[in-house]
Amino acid sequence: MARTDTIGLRPSTIKTFHKKPYPAISPLRPELAQAGKTILVAGASSGIGYSIARAFVQAKASRVILLGRREGPLKTAATTLATFSKDNTTTVIPIVCDVTNPSDTARVFDTLKADNIFVDVLVLNAATTGEIKPLLAAGLDSVWRAFEVNVRTLLDLSSRFHKQEFPQGQPRQKYIVNVSTSAIHNFETDAHVLPTYGLTKNSGTLLMQQIAKDVSPDDMQIVSFHPGGILTESAAKAGITEEMYDWDDENLPGHFAVWLASPEAKFAHGRMLTAHWDVDELKGEAKGKMEGQWNYLKLGVVGL
Structure with missing residues (x-):
């Protein structure tokens, strides 16, 4: 589930804030082409995962593998994406x-190994929001189940991928490419309404941060991102309506994910990161801060 609240999403180094796709992250850019690659998207039958899978298809990946629990929606998604x-x-x-x-x-x-299929890009998108209740309630x-989905799954898939x-x-x-959240x-805002979601997605994102610390980006490049405010199927089931927020274009996270899976x-x-941030601006002052400050745009305790 994603919200559109912008509290904490506008660092002083990024002035341009996108709600729709733009040329620099277009999957049609030759520099972002995925030709010859196999992409695996976990949680791809609908919503943000589907948007991401579609963008990789548009970027001309050789294969896009969709993982999901429900056979019907999964096959429908595959047919449409093709x-x-x-x-x-x-x-x-x-x-x-x-x-x-x-x-x-x-x-x-x-099965992929037996078929001599090597996965080049792993998109970690499967998640659960947990209950809209205080943690103790x-x-x-319930809370531990969310840890299994939002944390253990990331470790399991990342390990097998690596x-x-x-x-x-x-x-x-x-x-x-790890689909995280502003929560x-x-x-x-977000974590206040969905404490289980905020807690477990925070833990999952920290997990990916710790894995990244021990591997070279030349071997396995890892980036987490907030996909923006997308009215997904899970959000609708939670009672959220189109009138509640100023939603982002559903293609924004897909195009941004393709950019994240590139040397750029x-x-x-x-x-x-967040899909709202302009990537050309990210390559400027923000890039300098990332190269000079080991903890910039990483999880930690503010003020220490």
Whole structure:
């Protein structure tokens, strides 16, 4: 679930704030082309995951693999996404998988290995919002289930992704794009309404930050990002309506994710960004701060 509150989303170094896609992050840019690559999107049958999968199809990836629990919506998504492939350059593959079940994820990666398919880009999008209750009212089982979905799943998929054997022994650049949320730090708004969501997504984003600390971006580039305020299926089920917020264009997170899975975003390895920020401005003063301050745009305790 994503909100459009902008508290804490406008750093002094970024002046331009986008709510719609723009040329610099277009999946049609030759510099962002994904030709020859295989993309795996967890939680891809609808909403933000679907938008991200569509952008990678538009960027001419060789394969876009969709993971989801529901076979019907997954197959429908795959069929529709295939229509966005110019000249049928992209094969869209739906795979039914409960990503919270390690046996299921093991089966997926074992099957890909047997078929000699190497995943180049992993998009971590599957998530749960948890209950709209205080943590103690939600109870242990409910809160812990959210940890399993929003934290353990990230560790499981990232580990399997990283351990892949290179085809013919040739090293290939890997990219992880983690779909996070402003709720990891917007404690006055998002995390206040959805405390379980804010807590567990914060933990998941910190997990990716810690993994990034120990791997080179030349091996596995990792960036987390807030996708913006998108009226998703899960948001609608939670009672949120179109009239409640000034929603962002649903294509914004998809296009931004393609940019994150490119060498242009290497300087943001291990950081937390938002899809609203102008990438050309990010390459300026903000990039300098990331290169000079190890904790800039990372999770930590403000004031220490």
